[in-house]
Amino acid sequence: MIELNLTEEIISRHTEFIFGEENVNKNGRINKKLEAAYCSERSKLGKDVFKFVIDRFKEIVLSDIETLYKIKEEYTEVLNRISTESTKKRVHNKLKKMFHAEYKYFYSDSVFNAYQLQALLDINICPLCGTQFIFLYESESGTTRGTLDHFIDKGKYPIFAVSIYNLIPACKVCNSDFKRTRTVDLENYYTPYEKGVIEYIKFRKMLIPNVEEKIVPNIIEQLKIEDEAEIDYVSALLGINDDFNIKVDYSSAPPNIFNKIEGNIKLFKVEELYNIYHKKFVREQIRKAYVYNYIYRKQLMYNFSNLFITEEEVRALIVPNIDDDNKYILNKLIRDIVLVETESFSI
Incomplete structure (x- = not known):
């Protein structure tokens, strides 16, 4: 739900981490291992796989996600030319060992590492769901950061374990609990590094026709609502009750982007989590918006001129x-719903 931007500085530092002279000893190991694996491989088709990786290594490390998928298809084709399963497995496992070791170096390398990547991306909120903090903290007594999601699974495709566009800071819930090792593709899912997708995503508060339509956490809560009275639409509009559902509206997206957004919304359980845990928060924001109506804002500017210079403040x-979506949870949810729900009050 948050777009990420890989700056020139990030690309430059990742390039230095993989190819730079300061890391020649560390990175010499993977290069030498690739070359050694190529030379020692008995199978001609196995040699072709290692040669493919050696020739495309820089592209594999630095290319955008669209290019990586093209490389993935080519790599899969070369690998699948090996008809003997034992040979194919041996080649795969050798590549996995090399690239996963390189990925472990990225945990805390002195030249560039996972902590510095998150810091340079300037992201404290999970970009996949927008509901979880991914705290970045480093000290002698302890460190923490967001987990790194691999859009292209590094277990099935280890050659992309250190591809910069395949490293997405994320929360544990999205990465480990929901996505895990699930195979995703660019037709039905998107990554936060893709440009222009987020602009089609809007949160909406949707009134429900009956209480049975509420999105609730479990069957016990579903049974509870059967005893509720009829829906009070006025109270729902004013944020007094929760007779509504939080929905993600992406109906304006072109078909190709529509499919991507739909895939992510379902994969990361966005609507379920927002409705289960954040309805009360939405109600509070709507009530605040009605309180801070146009007249009251003018009065605040007049009474506290030393604090507020413009109405925008x-x-x-x-x-x-x-601009603060990457710093505070639920920012987009608040902005989208509050603006729509209170526009008649000149918010």
Whole structure:
């Protein structure tokens, strides 16, 4: 739900990490292992696989996700030319050992590492769900950061274990609990590094026709709502009750992007989690928006002129700035719903 930007500095530092002279000893190991594996491989088709990786190594490390998928298809074709399963498995395992070792170096390398990647991306919130902090902290007594999701699974395709566009800081829930090793593709899913996808995603508060339509956490809660009274639409609009569902609207997206968004929304259980845990928060934000109506904002500017110079500064109290989406959870949810729900009050 948050777009990430790989800057020139990040690309440059990752290039230095993999290919730089400072790391010649460390990175010499994987290069030498690739070359040694090529020379020692008995199978002609096995040699072709190692030769493919050696020739395309720089592209594999630095290319964008679209290019990586093209390389993945070519790599799969070369690997599948090996008809003997034992040979194919041996080649795969050798590559896995090499690239996974290189990925482990990335945990805490002095030239460039996973902590520095997250810091340079300037992201404290999981870009896949927007609901979890991915704290970045380093000290002598302890460290923590977001997990790194591999859009192309590094177990099945180890050659992409250190591809910079395949390293996505994420929360444990999205990475380890929901996605895990699931195979995804660019037709039905998107990565936060893809440009222009997020602009089609909008959160909406949707009134429900009956209480049975509420999205609830489990069967016990579903049984509870059967005893509820009829829906109070006025209270729902004013944020007094939760007779509504939080929905993700991406209906304006072109078909190819529509499919990507739909895939991510389902994969990361976005609507379920937002409805289960964040309805009360939405209600509070809507009530605040009604309180901070146009007249009250003008009054605040007048009474607290030393604090507020422009109306936009007062408005920012309830409508988060898009530039802060990478710093605070639920920013986009608040902005989308509050603006729509209270537009008639000149918010």
